[in-house]
Amino acid sequence: MQLAGLEGVGAGLAALGFWFFIAAVIIAGIWYDIAKRRTQHETLRRIVESGQAIDEDVLDKVLASTTGGGARLERELMVYGLISLFVAPGIAVLAWLVSLQYAPAFYPILGAAFLVGFAAFGLIASARYVARRDGQGDDTRSGRLGR
Structure with a gap:
């Protein structure tokens, strides 16, 4: 009888591990996207602070790659x-x-x-x-x- 109870616990832990893995993949993807946007915005901020003119085509390309x-x-x-x-x-x-x-x-x-x-x-x-x-x-x- 005890063995049957352990099989249920093992299956439950396996299912929980699967969902934790899915959550980790999703969170990593979101984290990567945020870091990518942050670096692109930092680049634009530095261009503006240096006093250089920003070409509208370049700005559109950067914003399109950021927003998809x-x-x-x-x-x-x-x-x-x-x-x-x-x-x-x-x-x-x-x-x-x-x-x-x-x-x-x-x-x-x-x-x-x-x-x-x-x-x-x-x-x-x-x-x-x-x-x-x-x-x-x-x-x-x-x-x-x-x-």
Whole structure:
């Protein structure tokens, strides 16, 4: 009887470790983005303090790379959407494979596949919205993901 209780604790710790890893990856990404923005803003501040004139094109490029706006944002959203779109069927296959050993797991894992699929469609729709908002047209239909 004691062994069965330890297996549940081990599974719980494994699940907790997985979510801690996911949280660490997300926090590291956010931290990196903040550090990148800070260095770009520091560069702009030093240029202004030195009295040099800032070319508007240079300023737009620095701010676009900081905020991820325009064509870059559209391209990133489209790429992430397409990757997620192809991950969703993989999760559905995983649901089927897991259900061969443990049948009750089929529908929860299949639900995760649908969730990823809907997120993929949301990312693709967001990419098209950004393209229209910025007046760039809809280059995704012609097969071009970026410029």
